[in-house]
Each structure stands twice: as structure tokens, then as C-alpha cells.
Amino acid sequence: MPALxxxxxxxxxxxxxxxxxxxTALTRAEFDLADPRDLDWSAYDTVVNAAAYTAVDRAERDRAAAWAVNAVGPATLARLAERHGFRLVHVSSEYVFDGTHDGPIPESAPFSPLSAYGASKAAGDVAVGPGHWIVRPTWVIGDGANFARTMRSLAERGISPTVVADQIGRPTLASDLAAGILALLDAEPGTYQLTNSGDPVSWAEVARVVFSLSSRAPEDVTDTTTAEYFADKPEAAPRPLNSVLDLTKAEKVGVTLPDWRDSLERYLA
Structure with missing residues (x-):
């Protein structure tokens, strides 16, 4: 497909x-969603927007920049999609919810963001609208700085970390997510939540899996609460405690990602 x-x-x-x-793959240095330059949009039949302002804590102080990329940018893309006829895929976040939902959160749950970052992502979802594809993952792990790499580095350096144990979700491996996004293009447009499958876990439990796969004792990871971890970080944005997304809608159209434990083990290998 002619894709961007x-x-x-x-x-x-x-x-x-x-x-x-x-x-055609453009980095932020090549195309700034907050200040889009002219492109030959008619050359593409599919545009996947994986660009985002993801500095969750900094967004509390730099709300205009987060809004420009996460809200205004997707709105611009939606208008361009209508004008040029390309399929738009926009990547969302579970931070559009406050994490107080009892059980897995469905796509239909009302937006209730806790942070400036979450509010900007929710606005982006609204701007894109139901005529396009909105894909909502959680806890992405891929090629770059991420939680699993940090825990692997700590394990290898003999450090025993303290990790929050009251934020619950599922890791999503970027390679699995990319394959799932392409598969969803065979389904009708709409909002789909897409993470790796498997039992929901806390960040502390993910850290223990990484430690175990790094020849370190899982007991070397100590639990803490979100409140305790951020007690001396007043500038930090609030985090949702429940990041477990309901995956039923994607499953009904035949898109299911592998168990996160299997994919994480493959990733760390």
C-alpha cells in the first residue's frame, strides 16, 4: 500500500x-505534527499517525506543546484525510481514562483524563472521530528507551529497584502492535483497543519477569505504591491505576496479539 x-x-x-x-517513514525532525508542512497527501492511501507528545510529566508544564501535537495535529490529519481520501490510523492512549473503572475498560467508556497529557490525547481522539481508525495500546515496549530495557539494565548492573505495584495493565510489544494495526485495516473504521494478551500485571510484576529472564532473583524487586513513589515528585502527572483495556472488539474482527510474557521473552532475547 502507498503508506505514510x-x-x-x-x-x-x-x-x-x-x-x-x-x-514513506518520517521522523519528527522530518515532519513536525505541531507545525505540518506541505506534503503530497494524494500520494498515499494510508497514513498512520504514530507521532505524539509523550512526555507525560513535562506536559503538565508545557500544555500548549502537548495540545499542538496530540490534539491539533490529529485534527489537521482528519481534515486532510477527508480532503484527499486516504485512510487515517491514529494511535491513542489509555491515559484518556482515569483508571477507576471496575474491570477491563471498554472503548465506550467516557473520557476522564487525569493529566494534561491524557486530556490532549482525548481531544485528539475526538478530533479524529469515528470515520477513521483509532488504536489504543498500553505500556509499549520496542526499539528505544522503555521500561523493560531499564529493568534489564538495572538487573545487569546489580541494582535492586523499587517499582510501583498498584498500576495494573498489559505490556504491548511494538512489533506485535504494528502487525495488529495493519490487520485492523481489514476491519471497519472505529476505535479498537489493542494490547498483548495474557493476564494483567503490575509494573513490579513486569520487572520481576525481566529480572528472572536476566538471571536475577525476582525477589530483588521491591513493591511500592504510586503515592509513595511520587511523594517527592510534586511535578509528576497523575497516573491511572487501572490500564487494563477490554480487547473484545479487536478479537471479534480476528485481531489478537500474543501473550505478553512470550513476546517479552522474545524481545529480551
Whole structure:
């Protein structure tokens, strides 16, 4: 397909570029969603927007920049899609929810963001609207700085970390997510939540899996709460405690990602 990938320098963008080697892949340095330059949009039949302002804590102080990339940018892309007729895929975030939902959160849950970052992502979802594809993952791990790499580095350096144990979700490997996004293009447009399958876990439990796969004792990871971890970080944005997304809608159209434990083990290998 004549495809354009925006945000090609990020973890998901790199995975999408690998999955679609013939696509035009632009990094933020090459295309700034907050200040879009002219492109020949008619040359593409699919545009995947993996670009985002993801500095969650900094967004609390730099709200205009987060809004420009996460809200205004997707709105611009939606208008361009209507004008030029390309399919638009926009990548969302579970931060559009406050994490208080009892059980897995469905796509239909009302937006209730806790942070400036979450509010900007929710606005982006609204701007894109139901006529396009909105894909909502959680806890992405790919080629770049991420939680799994940090824990592997700590394990190898003999450090025993303290990790939050009351934020619950599922890791999503970027390569699995990229494949899932392409598969969803065979389904009708709409919002789809897409993470790796498997039992939901805390960040502390993910850290223990990484430690175990790094020849370190899982007991070397100590639990803490979100409140305790951020007690001395007043500038930090609030985080949702429940990041477990309901995956039923994607499953009904035949898109299911592998168990996160299997994919994480493959990734760390």
C-alpha cells in the first residue's frame, strides 16, 4: 500500500517502518505534527499517525506543546484525510481514562483524563472521530528507551529497584502492535483497543519477569505504591491505576496479539 508513517523515530514508528518497508517513514525532525508542512497527501492511501507528545510529566508544564501535537495535529490529519481520501490510523492512549473503572475498560467508556497529557490525547481522539481508525495500546515496549530495557539494565548492573505495584495493565510489544494495526485495516473504521494478551500485571510484576529472564532473583524487586513513589515528585502527572483495556472488539474482527510474557521473552532475547 502507498503508506505514510508519521512518528517513525519512536518505538511504534520503527516497528511500523519494519512492517511496511516500502512506506514513506518520517521522523519528527522530518515532519513536525505541531507545525505540518506541505506534503503530497494524494500520494498515499494510508497514513498512520504514530507521532505524539509523550512526555507525560513535562506536559503538565508545557500544555500548549502537548495540545499542538496530540490534539491539533490529529485534527489537521482528519481534515486532510477527508480532503484527499486516504485512510487515517491514529494511535491513542489509555491515559484518556482515569483508571477507576471496575474491570477491563471498554472503548465506550467516557473520557476522564487525569493529566494534561491524557486530556490532549482525548481531544485528539475526538478530533479524529469515528470515520477513521483509532488504536489504543498500553505500556509499549520496542526499539528505544522503555521500561523493560531499564529493568534489564538495572538487573545487569546489580541494582535492586523499587517499582510501583498498584498500576495494573498489559505490556504491548511494538512489533506485535504494528502487525495488529495493519490487520485492523481489514476491519471497519472505529476505535479498537489493542494490547498483548495474557493476564494483567503490575509494573513490579513486569520487572520481576525481566529480572528472572536476566538471571536475577525476582525477589530483588521491591513493591511500592504510586503515592509513595511520587511523594517527592510534586511535578509528576497523575497516573491511572487501572490500564487494563477490554480487547473484545479487536478479537471479534480476528485481531489478537500474543501473550505478553512470550513476546517479552522474545524481545529480551
Amino acid at each position: 508513517i508519521l512518528g517513525a523515530g519512536g518505538q511504534l514508528g520503527r516497528a511500523l517502518s519494519a512492517a511496511l518497508p516500502a512506506a
